[in-house]
Amino acid sequence: MASQDGPDRGDSKSRQNTSSRGQEHASEGAFTLTDLITAMQAIGETQREIMDTIKELKNVASNPFKI
Structure with missing residues (x-):
């Protein structure tokens, strides 16, 4: 799944940093x-990752024996 791939982990870290900055600003x-x-x-990036994961799950569900 996309969230487990190497390049996407950087995006996740970026979102975490954005979230922590947002919490700092919220307190201000x-x-x-x-x-x-x-x-x-x-x-938007999170939404794209979710949609990609859903597509992957649909493909697996429609072809359970094709690995």
Whole structure:
């Protein structure tokens, strides 16, 4: 699955960093446009990974004996 591949782990780390920065800003009560854009991009990437995983699962379910 995509989330277990090497390149995607960097994306996951980036999302974690974005999340921690977001928590820091939330405690300050201020977000910039750049913060919001970064968060939206992370959400979009996560959504793409979820859709890719769903497609993979559908393929496996439709061909259970084809490995």
